[in-house]
Amino acid sequence: MKFYLTQRANQEIAKLSKKAATKNVQLDICAFFQELETIERIRNVDETLGPKGKNTSCKKSRLKNSINKEKSGGYRIYFLVFEGSGVVVISSVYSKKEIKNYYKDEIKRVFMQANEDLKNRMLIQVDILQNLHVISNKAK
Numbered sequence: 405m406k407f408y409l410t411q412r413a414n415q416e417i418a419k420l421s422k423k424a425a426t427k428n429v430q431l432d433i434c435a436f437f438q439e440l441e442t443i444e445r446i447r448n449v450d451e452t453l454g455p456k457g458k459n460t461s462c463k464k465s466r467l468k469n470s471i472n473k474e475k476s477g478g479y480r481i482y483f484l485v486f487e488g489s490g491v492v493v494i495s496s497v498y499s500k501k502e503i504k505n506y507y508k509d510e511i512k513r514v515f516m517q518a519n520e521d522l523k524n525r526m527l528i529q530v531d532i533l534q535n536l537h538v539i540s541n542k543a544k
Contacts (some may be wrong), residue, residue, distance in 0.1 A: 405443055405490045409525040409536070410518045413494045416534070420479075421537050426499050429479065430468045430536045432507060433497065436481070437532050446492060447485045453511060459488035462515050467497070476500050480516050493518055 409417070413519050417433070420426040440446045440480075453462040467479040483494040495518040496506075506514065521527050529540040 405446075405476055405532075407530050407536075408491065408493045408531045409436065409530055410493060410495050410521045411526055411528075412514065412517050412521075413496055414528055414540065416497050420499060423499075425472050425477070426469065426479075427502065429497065432467055432470050432479065433481065433494065434532050435470070436465070437492065443485065443492075444485055447487050452517075453482075459486060461485050461487075464511075468501075469499075471524065472501075480505070482511070484508075484515070484518055493522065504537045 405513045417429055420429040437446065440449065447461055449463055449465050453464055462482070462484055463481050464480060467481045472478070479497055480503075481494065482496040482501060484495060485491075486493070496514045498506075528538055530536040532541055
């Protein structure tokens with residue numbers, strides 16, 4: 405499997421990493437995807453947003469915060485799953501303490517920006533086993 409961050413997700417993760425209550429966000433994201441292990445299990449996670457393509461789906465899920473264990477202390481993560489190619493694109497991550505939920509327009513914007521990053525080869529490839537270590541700044 406290959407994992408990518410959109411420009412937006414990269415900025416959100418950098419911002420969350422600087423705060424004491426969310427400084428482990430990278431580890432928490434890695435743990436979430438490592439626990440799921442396979443692209444099929446990732447594709448079947450929680451909530452699918454919008455129409456599901458033949459091998460593509462837009463997903464959202466709750467993510468546990470390893471520092472703050474309360475329900476509202478976690479994160480919400482939005483991502484695209486391209487099952488045929490084994491690719492996951494992390495599109496947005498936010499703290500539930502800061503934002504309750506994205507409204508429909510914001511969710512649409514998240515995935516439109518992800519599509520733009522994909523088209524413009526602006527995705528950042530990361531290693532999910534190495535705390536989101538950057539492998540490449542350009543999508544293949």
